[in-house]
Amino acid sequence: MPLKTDVQFSIILYAMLAGILTGAMFDLYRIIRGSNVNKIVIAIEDILFWILAAMAVFTFLLYTNYAFLGAYVYIFMIISLTLYIRFISNICIKFELKLISASGKMFRVIFKNFIYPFKVIFHNITGKNN
Template sequence: MPLSIDVQFDIVMYSILSGVLIGIMFDLYNIIRGVKIPKIIIILEDILFWVLTAIIVFTFLLYTNYAFLGPYVYIFMIITLMIYLKLISPTVLKLERYIIDKFSKVIRVLFKNLIYPVKIIYYSICGKK
């Protein structure tokens, strides 16, 4: 029995959203991965990243369209991923780096402010100035 138009539209929209999700996760992975790493570690990281991505995308599609994985779902995911990487990725990459920089700065300041009383207590116990 053929699927109705609204179900087919939902399947296409969710496959497009999963392509964007893969692109965002790939950008985050590129930020986290680093530059000067041995080749074997890069290979292991890549394999782990794509396994994790496959699990996340399959779970996303399972909850949104009951994991209906027709050929056009893969086609739309790949097309959307290529469009994302060419057009949208540079902007999202800058935004992700900005958010990570600000978040790390907040964490660093909080850590320094929270550790300062511990240092004062430690130095007063040890007798150091």
């Protein structure tokens, strides 16, 4: 029995979202990996990333459309991933770098404010600045 039109539309929509999710994960992976790494290490990291990405996409599709994996699901995932990398990836990488920088700054400020009372107590007890 053929699937209803709304079910087919939701399967295509979730396949496209899975492609975009994979692209965003790949951008984050590229930021974390860096560029000055040995080729063998890059190959191993790439294999591990794609295994993780396949598990994440399968889990996403399992929860959203019961892991219906027809040929057009793969086609739309590849199309959306290609469009994401072609047009949106550079914008997302810049946004992710700013987000990482801002969260790093926020973590440093919170850490310094948390440590400050202990520094004051240490200074009062020992008379040293460290």
